[in-house]
Amino acid sequence: MSSVQIRDVRKSFGNFEVLHGVSIPIEDGEFVVLVGPSGCGKSTLLRMLAGLENITSGTISIGDRVVNNVQPKERDIAMVFQNYALYPHMTVADNMGFSLKLRGAKPEEISTGVKRAAEILALTPLLDRYPRQLSGGQRQRVAMGRAIVRDPQVFLFDEPLSNLDAKLRVAMRTEIKELHQRLKTTTVYVTHDQIEAMTMADKIVVMHDGIVEQMGTPLELYDTPANQFVAGFIGSPAMNFLKGKVKSNGVAGFEGPNGVKLPLKTAPANSEGQPAVYGVRPEHFTIADDGAEAEIVVVEPTGSETQVFAKLGGEQVVAVFRERHQFSPGDKVRLKPDPSLVHLFDETTGKRLNG
Amino acid sequence: MADVAIAPRRAKTEIREATSWDQLKHNRNWLGFWFMVPAMGFLILFLAYPLGLGIWLSFTDTKIGRVGQFIGYENYEWLWDDAIFWLSVFNTLLYTFVASAIKFGIGLYLALLLNENMPFKAMLRAAVLIPFIVPTVLSALAFWWIFDSQFSIISWSLKHLGIINQNINFLGDTTWARICVIFANIWRGVPFVAITLLAGLQTVSPSLYEAATLDGASRWQMFRHITYPLLTPIIAVVMTFSVLFTFTDFQLIWAMTRGGPVNATHLMATLSYQRAIIAGQLGEGAAIASAMIPFLLAAIMVSWFGLQRRKWQQGENND
Numbered sequence: 001m002s003s004v005q006i007r008d009v010r011k012s013f014g015n016f017e018v019l020h021g022v023s024i025p026i027e028d029g030e031f032v033v034l035v036g037p038s039g040c041g042k043s044t045l046l047r048m049l050a051g052l053e054n055i056t057s058g059t060i061s062i063g064d065r066v067v068n069n070v071q072p073k074e075r076d077i078a079m080v081f082q083n084y085a086l087y088p089h090m091t092v093a094d095n096m097g098f099s100l101k102l103r104g105a106k107p108e109e110i111s112t113g114v115k116r117a118a119e120i121l122a123l124t125p126l127l128d129r130y131p132r133q134l135s136g137g138q139r140q141r142v143a144m145g146r147a148i149v150r151d152p153q154v155f156l157f158d159e160p161l162s163n164l165d166a167k168l169r170v171a172m173r174t175e176i177k178e179l180h181q182r183l184k185t186t187t188v189y190v191t192h193d194q195i196e197a198m199t200m201a202d203k204i205v206v207m208h209d210g211i212v213e214q215m216g217t218p219l220e221l222y223d224t225p226a227n228q229f230v231a232g233f234i235g236s237p238a239m240n241f242l243k244g245k246v247k248s249n250g251v252a253g254f255e256g257p258n259g260v261k262l263p264l265k266t267a268p269a270n271s272e273g274q275p276a277v278y279g280v281r282p283e284h285f286t287i288a289d290d291g292a293e294a295e296i297v298v299v300e301p302t303g304s305e306t307q308v309f310a311k312l313g314g315e316q317v318v319a320v321f322r323e324r325h326q327f328s329p330g331d332k333v334r335l336k337p338d339p340s341l342v343h344l345f346d347e348t349t350g351k352r353l354n355g
Numbered sequence: 356m357a358d359v360a361i362a363p364r365r366a367k368t369e370i371r372e373a374t375s376w377d378q379l380k381h382n383r384n385w386l387g388f389w390f391m392v393p394a395m396g397f398l399i400l401f402l403a404y405p406l407g408l409g410i411w412l413s414f415t416d417t418k419i420g421r422v423g424q425f426i427g428y429e430n431y432e433w434l435w436d437d438a439i440f441w442l443s444v445f446n447t448l449l450y451t452f453v454a455s456a457i458k459f460g461i462g463l464y465l466a467l468l469l470n471e472n473m474p475f476k477a478m479l480r481a482a483v484l485i486p487f488i489v490p491t492v493l494s495a496l497a498f499w500w501i502f503d504s505q506f507s508i509i510s511w512s513l514k515h516l517g518i519i520n521q522n523i524n525f526l527g528d529t530t531w532a533r534i535c536v537i538f539a540n541i542w543r544g545v546p547f548v549a550i551t552l553l554a555g556l557q558t559v560s561p562s563l564y565e566a567a568t569l570d571g572a573s574r575w576q577m578f579r580h581i582t583y584p585l586l587t588p589i590i591a592v593v594m595t596f597s598v599l600f601t602f603t604d605f606q607l608i609w610a611m612t613r614g615g616p617v618n619a620t621h622l623m624a625t626l627s628y629q630r631a632i633i634a635g636q637l638g639e640g641a642a643i644a645s646a647m648i649p650f651l652l653a654a655i656m657v658s659w660f661g662l663q664r665r666k667w668q669q670g671e672n673n674d
């Protein structure tokens with residue numbers, strides 16, 4: 001186990017720079033999730049960490065050692081690929097023991113290592129099967145088993161759950177997290193699914209267009225997103241954004257689209273009339289007499305909660321209620337955001353304006 | 356959205372009971388049979404019938420211009436004591452094994468080379484195919500000149516370099532003649548092996564190599580443990596075809612040596628042609644041709660049983 005330091009790393013393919021100076025400190029034993037939309041450079045960064053891509057500039061160190069020029073096999077890392085990359089002509093046991101075999105380990109040593117990993121992942125009855133004879137979830141576990149056998153300094157996961165169906169994905173999510181709690185190996189996990197990031201990570205790194213937008217614990221990112229991108233990316237259904245102007249003279253407030261009045265706890269200093277973006281999460285709406293009038297468009301009950309799509313000042317917003325209101329399309333309701341939980345972003349830079 | 360007018364309902368036509376002809380029309384097996392008929396017709400007319408006729412001929416004493424009588428195994432008994440026939444069998448086996456083994460080696464090497472990322476990849480791949488697209492007889496004629504006893508460019512070059520002072524009698528010497536025809540066959544056969552193996556290499560997922568890199572495999576270990584095992588099914592198919600084509604080769608030999616010198620390059624196919632068509636002994640020629648069948652069957656059996664689909668290739672059953 002080791003810490004990992006990524007310092008001002010850049011990556012160019014020809015003249016095209018895909019990573020513009022990324023720095024991420026990863027502590028020993030930490031579970032870090034790199035999350036972002038496709039094309040943000042998260043997988044490239046992971047592959048650079050693994051040694052499958054060259055580092056254009058900056059340094060990556062594992063433990064105390066800078067690994068920029070260290071061969072992948074010398075880095076003591078193990079990677080789980082999106083398509084699992086199991087060797088189709090080898091049994092589960094051979095797949096898991098391959099790295100030990102290449103290292104020249106004795107047959108007994110290999111079989112002990114494989115058995116230990118198989119027990120951890122409940123793969124023992126499958127050891128003689130070929131990858132084709134396994135289900136998606138079993139293949140996923142074999143891929144993890146192959147990583148565990150090596151007992152590496154760092155685990156790398158490249159979107160490992162995206163080929164599984166929704167139910168299995170949830171189960172494997174828990175399994176990976178539990179595995180990490182048991183083995184306490186430093187883990188870097190790449191995903192585009194913010195739910196995976198939120199549920200698994202000790203630390204989330206939100207990436208976008210080759211830069212780090214924000215780094216922090218899941219709840220930090222959820223409660224105080226540093227900018228509009230992170231605010232919109234983390235959370236489902238996504239945060240509602242309403243454009244308008246800040247009112248700071250007298251009672252603080254916000255004038256939304258078509259003059260809709262929205263509450264604000266405190267306005268930033270000297271911000272009267274400043275154009276801004278008002279962000280409110282769907283679950284932070286309540287029905288109140290002093291709320292803004294909205295017309296309901298669609299009601300989607302999911303059982304545990306109800307998602308309501310409504311027009312607020314002409315803009316569509318989503319609200320989520322755990323109580324069971326009797327709404328139908330066309331109804332007029334008064335929606336009130338919780339003033340202590342709203343977010344305010346600069347209209348041009350997208351930076352967070354309130355504390 | 357709801358403004359679209361709904362068309363007024365019309366009276367539906369009465370439902371008719373399906374006749375047996377209707378059912379036949381929709382029967383997939385019946386349809387399948389008719390799709391198969393043209394291919395089946397071609398195969399029977401141009402493959403099965405000539406093969407049957409050839410085997411029948413080998414049991415008769417048919418000559419050109421004379422209808423033969425059934426003579427049983429007499430042709431085969433005759434061949435059993437014929438040293439030239441046995442020489443042709445030896446030549447054919449030698450030709451097939453040496454040429455196929457070298458074609459496999461060079462073909463695999465070329466395929467691995469062409470699978471790498473390098474400049475002008477597409478052009479190089481196309482260039483490799485050239486020997487394959489030149490008509491066999493034309494390339495054989497070219498080799499005939501290259502190996503000519505007087506005008507050989509090889510002899511000429513070596514003489515000018517001062518390495519030899521007399522022309523090499525390429526196609527007049529038994530050993531040289533064998534080397535020359537095998538060389539020509541390899542030159543012609545390598546593209547097929549190389550391109551097919553290249554296609555096989557490209558089906559291997561790059562992520563397997565990445566996984567192997569992280570597992571600590573060297574280039575050789577990757578070939579030995581990943582590439583080669585995953586390529587074996589394709590190798591089996593390619594080499595079966597290559598062996599069959601080489602074993603039955605006729606054009607190259609006939610254009611270059613006609614079986615000479617002193618029958619040193621006579622293959623079973625050329626000997627059969629010489630006896631049946633040139634000498635007019637149709638029955639005896641047919642017997643030589645039929646004698647190839649056991650060898651060909653054996654080659655197919657080897658690939659069928661020895662290189663059968665591996666367990667890992669089978670479907671998702673849990674046996």
